[in-house]
Amino acid sequence: MENLTQNIQQAAQLIEQVRQQVWEQQAQLFANDPGKRPSIQNMEQVVWINSHQPLAWPTWPPGIAAKLKALVQKLIRRALQWYIDPIVRQQNQFNQATLQAVSAVAQEIARLQTQQNQATTKER
Amino acid sequence: MHLAFFTPLPPIQSALADFAEGLIEALIMLPEVTALDIFISGEYTVETSFSDGRIAVFTHTAYPDRQPHYDVTFYSLGDNGRFHGYMLNYVHRFPGIIILNDSTLHRCILAATVGQNNPQAYINELIYAYQDDAPHIAQQISSGLGNEVLLRFPLIEHIIDSSLGIIVQNQFAQSQVLALRPSARTKIIPYPYFLPKAIGDVDPVALKAQQRSTLGFTTDSFLVGSFGIFVPNKHLRACLAAFKEVTRYVPNAHYLLGGFAAEGYDLAAEIKQMGLGNRVHMTGWQPPATFVKQMFALDVGIHLRHPHIGGTPYTPIRLMGLGIATITSDIEPLQELPQGTCIKLAPDDYAEAMLVELLGKLATNISFRQLIAENGRTFIQQHHQLNTIAQQYLQFFQSL
Numbered sequence: 001m002e003n004l005t006q007n008i009q010q011a012a013q014l015i016e017q018v019r020q021q022v023w024e025q026q027a028q029l030f031a032n033d034p035g036k037r038p039s040i041q042n043m044e045q046v047v048w049i050n051s052h053q054p055l056a057w058p059t060w061p062p063g064i065a066a067k068l069k070a071l072v073q074k075l076i077r078r079a080l081q082w083y084i085d086p087i088v089r090q091q092n093q094f095n096q097a098t099l100q101a102v103s104a105v106a107q108e109i110a111r112l113q114t115q116q117n118q119a120t121t122k123e124r
Numbered sequence: 125m126h127l128a129f130f131t132p133l134p135p136i137q138s139a140l141a142d143f144a145e146g147l148i149e150a151l152i153m154l155p156e157v158t159a160l161d162i163f164i165s166g167e168y169t170v171e172t173s174f175s176d177g178r179i180a181v182f183t184h185t186a187y188p189d190r191q192p193h194y195d196v197t198f199y200s201l202g203d204n205g206r207f208h209g210y211m212l213n214y215v216h217r218f219p220g221i222i223i224l225n226d227s228t229l230h231r232c233i234l235a236a237t238v239g240q241n242n243p244q245a246y247i248n249e250l251i252y253a254y255q256d257d258a259p260h261i262a263q264q265i266s267s268g269l270g271n272e273v274l275l276r277f278p279l280i281e282h283i284i285d286s287s288l289g290i291i292v293q294n295q296f297a298q299s300q301v302l303a304l305r306p307s308a309r310t311k312i313i314p315y316p317y318f319l320p321k322a323i324g325d326v327d328p329v330a331l332k333a334q335q336r337s338t339l340g341f342t343t344d345s346f347l348v349g350s351f352g353i354f355v356p357n358k359h360l361r362a363c364l365a366a367f368k369e370v371t372r373y374v375p376n377a378h379y380l381l382g383g384f385a386a387e388g389y390d391l392a393a394e395i396k397q398m399g400l401g402n403r404v405h406m407t408g409w410q411p412p413a414t415f416v417k418q419m420f421a422l423d424v425g426i427h428l429r430h431p432h433i434g435g436t437p438y439t440p441i442r443l444m445g446l447g448i449a450t451i452t453s454d455i456e457p458l459q460e461l462p463q464g465t466c467i468k469l470a471p472d473d474y475a476e477a478m479l480v481e482l483l484g485k486l487a488t489n490i491s492f493r494q495l496i497a498e499n500g501r502t503f504i505q506q507h508h509q510l511n512t513i514a515q516q517y518l519q520f521f522q523s524l
Contacts, residue, residue: 004499004502004503004506007464007495007498007499008462008463008464008465008499008503009464010464010495011463011464011465011492011495011496011499012462012463012464014492014495015463015464015467015482016463018478018481018482018485019474019478021481022474022477022478022481023474025477026473026474026477030473037473038362038473038475038476039473058393
């Protein structure tokens, strides 16, 4: 049991070394460009929603019945455009505002991290 | 003790069906257990053939007439209405022990009520659990506010109140239950590690070579694998991106996806778009024994999961028990697995870079890989032993 505990600690230390190394590299990267944070990149990919696109896109579903169903759904969506589009517009405005807020926070974090690093360097 | 167990079983495509098989075989071996009846939904034919004649499988409709025979009834509940919804007709009328595999059952209850054209039953559950907040919650759900609302309002309150006791697999789930009902009788019993009966006694080295040959890989391939139903919260894209980095300096690397992508998630297109079509191999769902045999072929297993719904993922337990170096998510339901028995990644902005570095290290540093693998195997053997866990179940049943 003691052997296992020691081995687990040894492995945990090795993982922690990698974590420290990665953190330093990535923190510098994010400080230089907060937009490189995966969470912000993920947001940027989904920020814009389209009321028509997700149906039968990029490919039509397999089978005639599924294709017909998708076609009918697309037509219904087009017919209800007057109702759907304002809601989608509002959602997109909200998404953009949220992304801007999150990006601003990320930039502020990067600025504070840079400040902290500079202060630490001066102390040394 | 004559037991009644409501659970899905293979061919149901769920790790809980797999886990139930092992638990049933272990429980029946205990001298105190005289018979064990299993109650399924009746919508499928059970694949498992139990060799012990004291195990019988029934459709759930047979339960009410048989109920007086049983000393204990226990229900394996999870947040999937297709697999567990039928049990909701019984948990209140016939109180028993609940194995709570997820700390929210909201989706299961939605499927079993609104999904069965019975919205009033759903409203009744909301009112029972949340009283005056019920209409507001229902409105948020119908507005499509989705996961966040379903997690914040788990709808397990009525089930806890009706139960004789709750079994969970981790401290986080226990704390979720006790936060709602401080006086609930709860017990943490981890998932057991076991090999499906069909595999029997195996020589792991021989089986690894045999499986690699069957799957079309050479013995010197570096094989990474993920198993189960692939949904976005398993972050396959990040796993594959890290793997792609590894292929730059490990020419014989391959990725085995033992399972299939959930409806609406075009994983095959993602793989193609990443240019990994000849390195990534998806097998589709397989029976438990085949899945486990395929796991033997791996050098590294990856099972990421976030956000979570409180349940302990079963696949990492399996992978670790087999002595496969495993990467998983550092989430509350896995806090019982020490860092170093597997590699736990915090789900933050550094996770993708960590995955690249650690997968690379596992690919090129055999002693590191063997250290993690052996730590995981030994830990699982010590803490997830099937017979010990069956005893814990029995002791909890006897404590009623």
